[in-house]
Amino acid sequence: MKNKRLFLASLALILSVLLIGGTTAQAKSKTVTxxxxxxxxxxxxxxxxxxxxxxxxxxxxxxxxxxxxxxxxxxxxxxxxxxxxxxxxxxxxxxxxxxxxxxxxxxxxxxxxxxxxxxxxxxxxKANRTTTVKTNKMVALTFDDGPDPTLTPRLLKTLKTYKVHATFFEVGQSVSRYPKISRAVLAGGNELGNHSWNHPNFSAIGTAQTVSQITRTNRAIFQATGTLPQYVRPPYGNITAAEGRAIEQPIIRWSVDSRDWSYLNTAKDINEVMKDTRGGDIVLMHDIHAQSVAAVPTIIKRLKAKGYKLVTVSQLLNYQALPGLQYFGAKDYRTAGK
Incomplete structure (x- = not known):
């Protein structure tokens, strides 16, 4: 009789555990879907x-x-x-x-x-939510027109040495030619953006051709890296409202133009960036000019000396850039084409 009572008590305990477990599982399933x-x-x-x-x-x-x-x-x-x-x-x-x-x-x-x-x-x-960030001491360095087989790897070494990251807007035909370098850009903790297939003026070629340029470059970057680029930077900064809507990727412009392509002079590149750069700025440079790449170590050191943190575009924009909009800086965005 005693054994029977023990058996029934044990059975009741097991059933209660199962029932509680089932209830917990049901509650959990309701919270995750x-x-x-x-x-x-x-x-x-x-x-x-x-x-x-x-x-x-x-x-x-x-x-x-x-x-x-x-x-x-x-x-x-x-x-x-x-x-x-x-x-x-x-x-x-x-x-x-x-x-x-x-x-x-x-x-x-x-x-x-x-x-x-x-x-x-x-x-x-909670781990994936955006939080408020202070951008008054943040600057995003960006580099256009690569990848270059010699200069881009040199620049990546500089960024690694100074423990900073940047955003590279690459031309599709060069990505197809040098896919290993595009992979190296991402491997270094940097970002890759789309800078068209062969650098035409979007405003002059129309929406259909612009979309083709962007899609073709997205294809090259995905082929090289296994990821689609989030951002687009139109060559010369030119884009229409219709093109901005059709692309369905955020447009990244700039607030500081180094004009390095026109100077081809390291000292001038440094001076142009340093005299104009403030917190929240996006700085435009190119990693296809030796003089520009040579200027980067000094620019990084001087910006750091002023207390600036050098970040990617995503970090500067707090991961909140949206398609149809173009971004000039941390707090400056407008409808694409305007």
Whole structure:
């Protein structure tokens, strides 16, 4: 009889544990999945929704282990433009259902790390939320027209020596020629941006050709690095409002122009940057001129001596740059084409 009572007590204990565990699991499942609309995720901001679409394109490419040649096709996948469309917040990211597409993918999950600054903070895990940053002592160095087989590696060594990072806006045809250097840029903790395929004036070639230039370069960069560049810098800074909307990537301009291409003089390059640079600035230089690359060590040392921290464009803009807008500095942005 005693054994029977012990057996029944043990059985009751096991059942209670199972029931509590099941209840906990059910509660947990409710907290890690939530259906939301894109309107909720973005506060009905079309630029934020465009940023989610671009993140979705990269996820499709990565999920299907696609090569660079498939980048053009990913821009043909129909992605949400209707704020009423729904997605699901899961433990690992934003889950989206897709319409029939050439990749034969029915569903993707975009990691939260790729949605920082694109989705409202309250829908993101704390680790992926943006916080207020002080940019009065931050400066972003940017370099256009590379990669150069000799000068870009030299510049990367300088950045590594001084423990700073920069953003490189590369030309697609050069990326195709020197893919290892583009990979080295990212390996050094720097950023890669799109600077067109062969440096035309976007305003003169029209929207269709501009989109082609950008897509072709995105393809080259993805082929070289396995990532799509987040940003575009139009050659000469020229872009129309229609082109800005069609590209669906943030446009990065500058607030300090070194004019290094016109001087080809190291001392002048240093003086131009130092006399104009203030906190929150984006500095334009080129890594295809030996004089410019030679000026960088002194520029870094002098900016650091003034208390500036040298950061990437993403850091300066607090990861909140959105498609359809062009950014001149930390607190200066406008509609693309204006």
């Amino acid at each position: 939530k259906t939301v609309t894109f309107g909720q995720l973005t506060n009905k901001n079309t630029q934020r929704l465009a940023a989610i679409r671009q993140a979705a394109r990269e996820q499709i490419l990565k999920q299907t282990k696609s090569k660079g040649g498939q980048v053009t096709a990913v821009y043909k996948v129909k992605l949400p433009k209707n704020m009423a469309k729904k997605a699901t917040l899961t433990a690992t990211g934003l889950q989206m259902n897709l319409l029939a597409n050439s990749f034969k993918v029915k569903q993707i999950t975009i990691p939260y790390t790729q949605l920082k600054g694109k989705v409202l903070n309250r829908y993101l895990p």
